Amino acid sequence: xxxPDTYAARRAALAEAVPGGLxxxxxxETMPMNYAANPYPFRQDGSFRYYxxxxxxxxxxxxxxxxxxxxxxxxxxxxxxxxxxxxxxSVAERAAAAGIxxxxxxxxxxxxxxxxxxxxxxxxxxxxxxxxxxxRLAGLLGVAPEAVAPSDVLTDAVIAQRLVKTPQEIAEIEHxxxxxxxxHRTAMWxxxxxxxxxxxxxxxxxxxxxxxxxxxxxxxxxxRGEVPHHRAGSHTLEEGELLLHDAGCVAPNSGYASDVTRxxxxxxxxxxxxxxxxxxxxxxxxxxxxxxxxxxxxxxLHDLASRTLAAGLVDLGLLRGDVDELxxxxxxxxxxxxxxxxxxxxxxxxxxxxxxxxxxxxxEATRSxxxxxxxxxxxxxxxxxxxxxxxxxxxxxxxxxxxxxxEGRYADAVDYxxxxxxxxxxxxxxxxxxxITDDGHRVLGPPIPKRPEDVEAVVQGGA
Ligand code: GLY
Numbered sequence: 211x212x213x214p215d216t217y218a219a220r221r222a223a224l225a226e227a228v229p230g231g232l233x234x235x236x237x238x239e240t241m242p243m244n245y246a247a248n249p250y251p252f253r254q255d256g257s258f259r260y261y262x263x264x265x266x267x268x269x270x271x272x273x274x275x276x277x278x279x280x281x282x283x284x285x286x287x288x289x290x291x292x293x294x295x296x297x298x299x300s301v302a303e304r305a306a307a308a309g310i311x312x313x314x315x316x317x318x319x320x321x322x323x324x325x326x327x328x329x330x331x332x333x334x335x336x337x338x339x340x341x342x343x344x345x346r347l348a349g350l351l352g353v354a355p356e357a358v359a360p361s362d363v364l365t366d367a368v369i370a371q372r373l374v375k376t377p378q379e380i381a382e383i384e385h386x387x388x389x390x391x392x393x394h395r396t397a398m399w400x401x402x403x404x405x406x407x408x409x410x411x412x413x414x415x416x417x418x419x420x421x422x423x424x425x426x427x428x429x430x431x432x433x434r435g436e437v438p439h440h441r442a443g444s445h446t447l448e449e450g451e452l453l454l455h456d457a458g459c460v461a462p463n464s465g466y467a468s469d470v471t472r473x474x475x476x477x478x479x480x481x482x483x484x485x486x487x488x489x490x491x492x493x494x495x496x497x498x499x500x501x502x503x504x505x506x507x508x509x510x511l512h513d514l515a516s517r518t519l520a521a522g523l524v525d526l527g528l529l530r531g532d533v534d535e536l537x538x539x540x541x542x543x544x545x546x547x548x549x550x551x552x553x554x555x556x557x558x559x560x561x562x563x564x565x566x567x568x569x570x571x572x573x574e575a576t577r578s579x580x581x582x583x584x585x586x587x588x589x590x591x592x593x594x595x596x597x598x599x600x601x602x603x604x605x606x607x608x609x610x611x612x613x614x615x616x617e618g619r620y621a622d623a624v625d626y627x628x629x630x631x632x633x634x635x636x637x638x639x640x641x642x643x644x645x646i647t648d649d650g651h652r653v654l655g656p657p658i659p660k661r662p663e664d665v666e667a668v669v670q671g672g673a
Contacts, residue, residue, distance in 0.1 A: 211308075211463060212378055214306065214308055214309030216378065217308040220260060220261055221278070224261065224273060224371060225275045227363075227367035227370070228363055229275070229363065231326070231331050231361075233273040233334045233361075234272055237254060237267065238255045239267050254266070256561070257368050264282075266304065269282070270283040270284075270319050271310075281313065281322070282314075283318060283319050285315060301313045332361070334361035335347050336564060337563070338358060344358055365565065373553060374596065379555065383645075387643050387654045387655025389459050390458050393455075393457050393458075395668055397457075398668040398669050399669060399672020401453045401476045401478075402672060403446075403448055403477055404446060406442075406444055407433070410447075411429050411441075414457050415429060422462035423461065424460060425460075426459055426467035427469070427558050430471075433445060433636055434637075435636035435638065435639065438547075438603070438605070438639070448476060450476060450477060452473055452636045453474045454473050455471065455473070455474065456639065458470055458558060467555065468654075470655075471601055471641035472641075472665065474665055474668075475666060478669040479670075486526060491638045491640050493518055494514075494602040495515075495602050498550060498600050501514060503592065503649070505592070507575070507589070507592075508589055508592060509586065519545065519604060521533045523542065523545060524536070527628050528628050528629055529625070544610060544614055547585065548585045548603065549586030551601050552587040553570075562587070569587075570588035571590065575589035576589075596646045597644065597654065598643075599642070599643055600641065600642055603637055604637060604638050605637035640660060642660075
């Protein structure tokens with residue numbers, strides 16, 4: 211957690227940005243896996259944590275946008291809680307840690323919201339992304355769950371504030387990237403024939419959890435890198451395969467996330483074919499990182515990645531034609547079918563729960579309808595303080611190649627016979643976390659091996 215003043219200043223800025231009314235922010239509840247006493251690991255709502263600090267279930271915050279007064283809602287521990295789960299801070303202690311002196315039990319929220327509504331005040335809520343939140347908001351607002359109407363003005367104010375990271379937030383993200391460095395080096399030196407994907411995934415997770423952290427999303431550790439979200443399986447690694455590891459964790463005590471991807475050659479040496487694709491993806495990633503600066507459009511950077519990759523694919527004989535025309539038509543999306551990256555912060559896809567288009571497009575950009583390009587999560591201009599992942603990739607997906615070939619799609623632009631020869635190659639994605647500074651950018655964290663020679667050296671060191 212940060213100092214109480216930090217949370218007070220964040221709330222003051224939010225109250226200033228919202229023109230009157232009562233702001234209600236719900237913390238998350240525990241979520242049962244299959245019965246109440248066996249919950250999923252708890253993850254606090256990002257916006258609640260941003261304004262109220264506390265990382266525990268069953269809490270809520272109201273912020274009066276007219277007076278700036280905040281009230282923190284929570285339940286005191288019962289003797290059963292204390293016996294089974296141990297001692298925990300009182301509600302007043304949790305509130306004080308966030309600079310709030312007014313506290314109330316959770317049930318009081320119902321009366322506070324009802325009184326605001328009766329007084330004709332606007333009650334501002336954020337878009338719910340869990341059924342339990344939607345149901346609680348529906349009860350508070352006296353509407354059916356499907357009729358809960360999020361406040362646009364609150365949502366936009368939260369997005370604008372949370373997108374710009376302060377130095378103390380950047381330090382936390384950088385700490386999480388430092389832990390990700392350990393995770394990815396672990397994966398590199400475990401990329402040896404005879405290991406299973408499960409073993410590598412477990413070691414990656416342990417590199418985080420043994421340092422008091424936990425994963426910011428389920429790790430992707432696979433030789434099936436052509437499937438961008440493929441999870442680890444029982445596959446035993448073989449010499450010459452490519453192991454893609456996309457994983458991050460959170461900074462202990464603050465929850466800020468990292469998200470990094472590297473690709474390791476199993477056994478320690480990239481083949482010539484692997485180098486061709488790896489070097490091309492690295493060229494695209496470095497060009498896009500170089501382009502990260504205030505005023506640069508992330509959509510333009512995505513297009514830069516697409517053009518760089520398409521040019522290389524033409525050189526490799528996989529695509530034919532003029533690079534700009536290929537990209538405009540979308541032929542390259544057979545091999546690069548996701549967006550360049552996304553904001554990073556308290557949420558690994560930061561703020562996405564508030565609406566992907568609201569965060570990534572707003573009124574500034576229009577989402578493409580083209581396969582692949584439509585998965586670009588963020589297309590707006592970059593501003594100082596934004597932290598973005600930059601993660602181009604190239605994939606050889608047999609299902610997609612066969613489907614498009616059978617449909618005759620891009621028949622003049624794609625050499626499908628050549629593409630078939632790459633099936634089984636897997637995929638390459640290279641991802642770093644990049645801060646937009648006043649005059650450019652900075653890749654956060656320590657340098658995580660990325661040049662192919664450096665990756666090979668770490669893999670060879672684990673043999
Ligand atoms: N790194 C996984 C994702 O961004 O979805």
